[in-house]
Amino acid sequence: MKLDKATVGKRYAKALFELAVEDGQTDEIYQDLLSLRNIYKEIPTLGDLLSDVRLDKNEKRQLMDTLVEPFSGLMLRFLEIVFEYNRMDDFLLIFAEFERRYDDQKGLVIGTVTTAVPLNSQQKEALESKTASLLHYQQAKLEEKIDPTIIGGVIVEAxxxxxxxxVKSRLDYLRAKLAR
Incomplete structure (x- = not known):
């Protein structure tokens, strides 16, 4: 049975994260992954190139050697396994799951806040503090989205x-109650 990419990303990330925790290297591995993510952003087809079974193995190996040159230890071994199993195209999914676990370990929850109008800095800080408290985290980091159709209030997703x-969902609720 073939696994979907999201499942693969979660499994690889979980394994890497657990090994990093065990070795006390979560911060170092996270920094390595950030630098790799930047490379993937600069060269969006990199993962596909390194995972394409139709391409010449020697050329892929040379490309991989250049990519992994700055890494050593756990990170190097992990990248070699991902490469060996032709999963380099899943790297961004692996990174996203590792980052979620890393943030969770640090007591940080990431999410979005949707409002009808932009928040000022004090409102955003208060909302982040309240969100962290409600979700039992030490800190929340919320990306702002503006949607005038919600009329007022906030929608937090984290x-x-x-x-x-x-206000829109409250009005919808009242309409449904009155329609009964």
């Missing part, structure tokens, strides 16, 4: 949870 305090 850690696979939605806190909908928008």
């Amino acid at each position: 850690n696979h949870q939605v806190i909908d305090g928008s």
Whole structure:
């Protein structure tokens, strides 16, 4: 049975994260992954090139050797395994899951806040503090989105949870109650 890319990304990231924790290298591995993510952003086809079974193995090996040159130890071994199993095209999924686990370990939750109008810095800080408290984290980092259709209030999405305090959803709820 072939696994979907999201499952593969989660499994590889989980393995790398657990090994990094065991070796006390989570910060170093995270920094290595950040630098690799930047390379993938600069060369969006890199993962496909390194995973394409139709390409010449020697050419892929040379490219891989250049890519892994700055890395050693756990990170180097991990990248070699990912390369060997033709999963370099899943790197961004692996990184995203590792980053989620890393942030979780650091007590940080990442999410979005949708408002009808932009928040000022004090409002955003207060909302991040309240979100962190509600979700039992030390800190929250929320990316702002503006959507005038919510009329007012906020919608916070973080850690696979939605806190909908928008005026639009309250009005929709009242309409449904009155229609009964």
